[in-house]
Amino acid sequence: MSSVEKPVRRPDRAALQDRRWVGRSIPRKEDPKLLTGRAAYVGDVSVPGLLDAAVLRSPYANARIRSIDTSRAKALPGVVAVLTGADAAEVIEPMTAFCAEPVPQHAIAIDRVRFPGEAVAAVAATSRYVAEDACALIDVDYEVLPAIVDPIAAMDAESPRVHDTLDGNVVFHRRVDFGDVDGDFARADHVVRRTARWHRMGAQPLETAGTIASFDPFSQSMTLWSNTNFYNFLPWTFANMLRVPSNRLRVVPCTVGGSFGSKHLTNKVIAIAGALSKATGRPVKFMEDRADNLAANDNVGPDRIYDAGLAVTGDGEFIALRLEIVDDYGAYFQFAHGQHGNALSQPTGPYRIGSLSYEISCVLTNKVQQGFFRGAGADPGNFILERLVDAAADELRLDRVEIRRRNFIRPEQFPYKIPTGNTYDSGNYEGVLDRALALADVDAWRGEQEKARAEGRYIGIGLASCQERSGYNATEWWFLYDKPPLPATSTPESVKIDVSAFGQIRVELGCPLWGNSPETVVSQVVAEEFGIDPGEVSVTYSDSTSGAISAGPGGSRLTVMLSGAVRGASRTIKDKMIRIAAHSMEADPADVKLVDGQVRPKGTPSKAMSMGDVAMLAHLFKETNPEGEDSGLVTTFTYDHPYASLPSDDRKDLGAFYPFVSHACHIPIVEVDVETGVVKVLKYYAVNDCGTLMNPKLVEGQIMGGIVQGIGAALMEEYRYDQEDGSLETGTFREYLLPSMHEAPEIVIEHQETPSPFSEFGVKGAGEGGRLVAPTAIASAIDDALKPLGVTVNELPMTPERVVAAIAEARASAAGDA
Amino acid sequence: MPEKVRLSITVNGVEHDVLVEPRTLLLDFLRDELDLKGAHAGCEHGVCAACTVLVDGEATRSCLMFVAQLDGAAVRTVESLAAADGTLHPIQQAFMQEHGLQCGFCTPGMLMAACELLEHTPMPEPDDVREALGGNICRCTGYQNIVNAVCAAGPLLAANVGTPTAPPAQGVSA
Numbered sequence: 007m008s009s010v011e012k013p014v015r016r017p018d019r020a021a022l023q024d025r026r027w028v029g030r031s032i033p034r035k036e037d038p039k040l041l042t043g044r045a046a047y048v049g050d051v052s053v054p055g056l057l058d059a060a061v062l063r064s065p066y067a068n069a070r071i072r073s074i075d076t077s078r079a080k081a082l083p084g085v086v087a088v089l090t091g092a093d094a095a096e097v098i099e100p101m102t103a104f105c106a107e108p109v110p111q112h113a114i115a116i117d118r119v120r121f122p123g124e125a126v127a128a129v130a131a132t133s134r135y136v137a138e139d140a141c142a143l144i145d146v147d148y149e150v151l152p153a154i155v156d157p158i159a160a161m162d163a164e165s166p167r168v169h170d171t172l173d174g175n176v177v178f179h180r181r182v183d184f185g186d187v188d189g190d191f192a193r194a195d196h197v198v199r200r201t202a203r204w205h206r207m208g209a210q211p212l213e214t215a216g217t218i219a220s221f222d223p224f225s226q227s228m229t230l231w232s233n234t235n236f237y238n239f240l241p242w243t244f245a246n247m248l249r250v251p252s253n254r255l256r257v258v259p260c261t262v263g264g265s266f267g268s269k270h271l272t273n274k275v276i277a278i279a280g281a282l283s284k285a286t287g288r289p290v291k292f293m294e295d296r297a298d299n300l301a302a303n304d305n306v307g308p309d310r311i312y313d314a315g316l317a318v319t320g321d322g323e324f325i326a327l328r329l330e331i332v333d334d335y336g337a338y339f340q341f342a343h344g345q346h347g348n349a350l351s352q353p354t355g356p357y358r359i360g361s362l363s364y365e366i367s368c369v370l371t372n373k374v375q376q377g378f379f380r381g382a383g384a385d386p387g388n389f390i391l392e393r394l395v396d397a398a399a400d401e402l403r404l405d406r407v408e409i410r411r412r413n414f415i416r417p418e419q420f421p422y423k424i425p426t427g428n429t430y431d432s433g434n435y436e437g438v439l440d441r442a443l444a445l446a447d448v449d450a451w452r453g454e455q456e457k458a459r460a461e462g463r464y465i466g467i468g469l470a471s472c473q474e475r476s477g478y479n480a481t482e483w484w485f486l487y488d489k490p491p492l493p494a495t496s497t498p499e500s501v502k503i504d505v506s507a508f509g510q511i512r513v514e515l516g517c518p519l520w521g522n523s524p525e526t527v528v529s530q531v532v533a534e535e536f537g538i539d540p541g542e543v544s545v546t547y548s549d550s551t552s553g554a555i556s557a558g559p560g561g562s563r564l565t566v567m568l569s570g571a572v573r574g575a576s577r578t579i580k581d582k583m584i585r586i587a588a589h590s591m592e593a594d595p596a597d598v599k600l601v602d603g604q605v606r607p608k609g610t611p612s613k614a615m616s617m618g619d620v621a622m623l624a625h626l627f628k629e630t631n632p633e634g635e636d637s638g639l640v641t642t643f644t645y646d647h648p649y650a651s652l653p654s655d656d657r658k659d660l661g662a663f664y665p666f667v668s669h670a671c672h673i674p675i676v677e678v679d680v681e682t683g684v685v686k687v688l689k690y691y692a693v694n695d696c697g698t699l700m701n702p703k704l705v706e707g708q709i710m711g712g713i714v715q716g717i718g719a720a721l722m723e724e725y726r727y728d729q730e731d732g733s734l735e736t737g738t739f740r741e742y743l744l745p746s747m748h749e750a751p752e753i754v755i756e757h758q759e760t761p762s763p764f765s766e767f768g769v770k771g772a773g774e775g776g777r778l779v780a781p782t783a784i785a786s787a788i789d790d791a792l793k794p795l796g797v798t799v800n801e802l803p804m805t806p807e808r809v810v811a812a813i814a815e816a817r818a819s820a821a822g823d824a
Numbered sequence: 825m826p827e828k829v830r831l832s833i834t835v836n837g838v839e840h841d842v843l844v845e846p847r848t849l850l851l852d853f854l855r856d857e858l859d860l861k862g863a864h865a866g867c868e869h870g871v872c873a874a875c876t877v878l879v880d881g882e883a884t885r886s887c888l889m890f891v892a893q894l895d896g897a898a899v900r901t902v903e904s905l906a907a908a909d910g911t912l913h914p915i916q917q918a919f920m921q922e923h924g925l926q927c928g929f930c931t932p933g934m935l936m937a938a939c940e941l942l943e944h945t946p947m948p949e950p951d952d953v954r955e956a957l958g959g960n961i962c963r964c965t966g967y968q969n970i971v972n973a974v975c976a977a978g979p980l981l982a983a984n985v986g987t988p989t990a991p992p993a994q995g996v997s998a
């Protein structure tokens with residue numbers, strides 16, 4: 007594909023060169039409240055008359071509910087309400103879904119349960135203890151049905167169906183060819199083929215999802231305190247689900263104890279708390295416990311089987327990619343095929359691959375449904391692509407570094423349009439690769455590897471060069487549907503800035519504190535714009551009544567979008583201050599500047615006014631201000647996505663929808679114990695390019711955290727279901743394993759800065775990169791360690807059991823060949 | 825319903841005479857009865873350690889302990905660390921300096937486990953930290969900055985007046 011002609015904006019050179027606060031590792035403003043237990047997570051919030059809720063869940067993967075008897079539970083002292091699915095449907099609507107197919111979902115199941123842990127009843131009581139006691143007194147009569155567990159078997163036309171509203175379990179299927187794929191495969195000298203398996207993993211933030219709902223029957227209004235994200239993006243979907251007018255719903259954000267993509271909606275807890283509040287006329291808190299979260303929170307990522315081919319010339323040039331994917335979505339289809347829309351932003355990675363065939367089958371089974379988890383579907387995309395690239399190097403006997411160099415998009419080719427239509431803004435991939443090789447001192451590790459092998463130990467050096475698309479627009483959720491033919495959304499972010507009469511600045515965010523650093527980032531941007539200290543900036547959070555749209559964190563967008571929103575709002579405020587000051591100074595506004603927190607006329611610094619002087623005029627003394635200037639110093643600025651274009655009607659061009667493309671090269675060093683199958687990460691090197699660094703220390707924090715989550719994905723984390731009865735085998739943290747300090751290696755990070763031409767300050771996203779790259783980098787390291795045994799990794803996570811099995815298989819195969 | 829249990833427990837230096845249901849977990853007692861929200865429920869089955877507090881100086885998972893077991897015990901929570909005037913405890917300062925937290929949900933548990941370590945090992949090495957805090961799960965940071973923070977807390981504590989479990993100068997506890 008060729009370069010495109012649409013650079014919408016060039017970087018603001020002055021802002022890049024003379025910046026004082028953007029790019030500095032100032033300490034986080036969010037920290038003190040978090041360090042002292044004063045953060046006010048939703049679980050910490052209380053309101054008068056509050057009841058606590060608990061949920062009874064199905065032990066079966068697939069069953070009809072013959073009857074539910076709640077009488078014993080209702081009789082328990084302290085119990086205020088018990089709701090079955092049918093009871094809840096009296097007061098709320100089914101859960102919001104973004105799919106076009108008829109896959110209705112109720113927060114509490116009606117007549118049938120479709121995954122183990124699906125809610126069958128909810129209780130509101132005077133304490134959580136009593137509510138849980140009451141759950142134990144609810145009698146449910148189930149007719150257990152055969153569990154639909156294996157996605158391939160589920161695709162069979164004869165398979166029992168998860169939903170009777172559908173013709174089969176393949177809820178969505180589509181193949182799109184971008185470019186002349188068949189022609190490119192026909193002219194290829196080699197076709198590299200691989201199958202791969204990416205298992206089901208979950209975000210598992212340490213704080214579960216929770217909501218307090220308080221319904222006022224007199225005004226028919228509802229207030230929620232919640233750790234959801236979309237309260238300023240899609241609050242009307244909550245209102246619709248809760249059956250309250252959208253102008254009478256207020257959602258108050260709470261500090262969020264981690265999300266990693268899993269708390270965009272949190273519809274289940276909102277619906278359950280809302281229904282119970284309507285039923286009792288009192289505020290009700292429903293806070294998932296860990297068992298609730300593991301079984302039923304929608305925080306599970308992709309669960310994919312790949313059959314893939316890469317068409318290569320004799321020179322090792324990649325020309326076409328074919329991906330056939332079966333994706334096990336679980337029992338419902340909340341975000342439709344959005345995880346594939348996401349993957350289509352970068353399926354060809356950092357390489358010049360001219361055409362792509364992408365075929366997906368989204369299959370429903372009796373498991374909890376997919377939601378979003380850091381990487382959002384592009385994570386297995388990076389895995390399969392880098393597996394193919396390493397396989398191509400092996401088959402063509404090319405060095406794995408050399409084959410990447412030959413195929414990288416070159417710096418002069420940006421902005422670069424990939425086959426799907428998405429456009430990469432900028433990059434220098436070879437620069438990142440070279441720095442990573444130097445940082446890791448690969449030659450020295452090769453020496454270590456050789457020494458270890460002589461001792462019968464298996465050390466491996468991994469390598470992966472991957473993209474981190476950032477700055478999503480939500481069009482990816484629906485652009486693979488032809489009908490309804492929805493246009494592109496700009497997925498905006500808003501902030502309000504007000505300046506008090508004393509000249510002190512406050513920023514009101516429309517997004518929650520989700521574990522990232524929005525207060526620090528906006529303080530740095532405001533400090534840059536006004537020439538003040540970031541410590542002087544006050545940052546608060548609006549609730550959903552702000553009326554301004556904010557999609558919040560997600561898709562590694564927040565720093566990009568907040569920079570745009572804060573800069574836009576700052577310009578409006580600064581312009582007004584300059585007009586008022588110039589009028590007061592009897593100067594031309596063009597000759598007046600706001601620097602170092604002062605408004606100064608050119609040539610006569612003695613006439614400078616403080617921000618307080620100007621702000622007081624703006625607030626109180628309209629008659630002395632320029633004619634037509636209204637009073638006050640406040641503005642709300644909505645920053646629309648700066649570079650999004652429409653998908654074509656035939657969907658052969660999906661438009662630019664994820665244009666800020668960061669890049670990283672990871673080089674992990676691992677040791678594999680061939681007896682136990684345990685893989686230990688000895689050291690981890692990463693060179694990252696996310697454009698202009700807003701705050702290097704905080705970016706490194708995101709990368710390190712993502713890498714360790716990626717180590718979990720590569721080695722430990724997996725939702726496992728019994729293949730016969732479909733029960734969840736990983737229902738606690740004793741089975742669903744998260745990386746601890748013992749699994750976390752020393753991580754060394756360096757940065758390259760290739761600014762984006764399309765964003766303010768040239769920043770790009772950095773929130774997901776660690777987890778987008780680490781799994782496939784570790785797979786490569788395991789391959790390298792076990793090369794003498796002939797093992798290649800085609801499945802993640804590589805648990806000790808799988809490593810041992812792969813070694814045994816390779817040995818058996820070698821013995822068979824001999 | 826079994827009879828309630830009467831007992832005396834000291835929390836952050838304040839003695840409380842209480843009457844509790846035998847099944848009341850220490851974590852729920854601290855959060856719901858004493859309104860100390862710093863200890864968090866992450867898993868409620870003893871794996872994540874977000875609920876860690878000090879019981880008679882020992883880092884303890886408050887989700888696995890009944891209040892009824894604690895007659896006469898002294899409990900310290902994260903609320904005892906910073907001074908009322910906003911001065912952070914040296915261990916908290918070290919976490920801030922080293923960017924040892926992101927969402928903050930595991931942080932109070934990390935801090936209290938670090939208190940116990942620093943009480944016995946004033947200048948810990950990274951391996952000491954991994955040994956002492958290895959059972960505390962953090963989903964955000966990747967741990968490296970937490971290890972760095974606890975190591976950095978040693979010199980900061982030595983330079984300050986105070987001990988790992990006592991608040992800095994002019995501090996008060998809950």
